[in-house]
Amino acid sequence: MSADGFTRMSIYGINLDLFSSSPIVILKVEDENRYLPIWIGQPEARSILMKIQNQSFSRPLTHDLAVNLVSELGGTMERVTVTELRDSTFFAKIHLQIDGRSVEVDSRPSDALALAVRSGAQIFAADTVIEEAAVEFEEAIEEAPEEEVVDKFKDWMNKVSPDDFK
Template structure:
C-alpha cells in the first residue's frame, strides 16, 4: 500500500446493487487491480452521476452549493479521504485549506466524493479500509487487451454477484 497509510484512489464507476437496490460508487486503487465499493444513497448517487456525465443545471444543486460556499469563504478543497469502516458504515473527511490553515471536516464518503469531483480534489482511502473492504477483480488482468466496454460489462456482472455481506 502506501508509506503514509493512505492510498490514492480514482472513481472507477457506479453500479446498482441488485440485492438491495442501493447505488454503489466504486473507487479504484491507482495502478492496481483493487477496488473499494461503497454503498451510498440515491440522492448522492444522482449528484455524482450528474457531474460524471457533465450535466449542468441553471441553479446549483446541494453539492454545487456546498462547494460554492467553500470557495466564497476563501477556502479550497485539498483532498477527501475515506478514513474508516465501522459496523458496515464508511466514514470520510474533507480536507480544506483556509488561508494556509488545514481544516478537516467529517463527512459521509458519498458527499465527500460528490464534492471532490466538482472541485478536482484528490481522493484517498486509508490502507486499513482498503485491506478490510477492498476487493480484487481477478478477471481484469486476463482482460488487459479487451475493449474497455467489455471489461466494464464484466466488472458490472461481477458487482451484481456481490453484496455488502461479502465484505464483512
C-alpha cells in the same frame, strides 16, 4: 501500502446492487487492479453521475452550493479521504485549506466524493480500508472489453452484500 497510510483512488464508476437496488460507487486504486465498492444513496449517486457526465443546471445543486460556499469563504478542498470501515459503514473526511490552516470535516463518503468531483479534490482511502474491503481482479479491467467488465462486476455483485464488509 503507501507510506502515509492512504492510497490515491479515482472514481471508476457507479453501479446498482441488484438485490437492494442501492447504488454503489466504485473507487479504483490508482495503478492497481483493486476496486473499493461503497454503497451510497440515490441522491448522492445522481449528484456524482451528473458531474461526471458534465450535466449543468441553471441553479447550483446542494453539492455545487457547498463547493461554492467554501470557495467564496476563501477556502479550497484539498482532498477527501475514506478513513475507516466500521460495522459495515464507511467513514470519510473532507480536507480543506482556509486562511492558511488545514481543516478536517467529518463526512459520509458519498457526499465527500460528490464534492471531490466538483472541486477537483484528490481522493484517497486508508490502506486499512482497502485491505479490508477492496476487490481485486486477476487482470486489468481497462484491457478487457466493456461488456466483459460489466459481466465481471455483475457476477461479483451477485455474490456480495454489505455484510461481507464487516
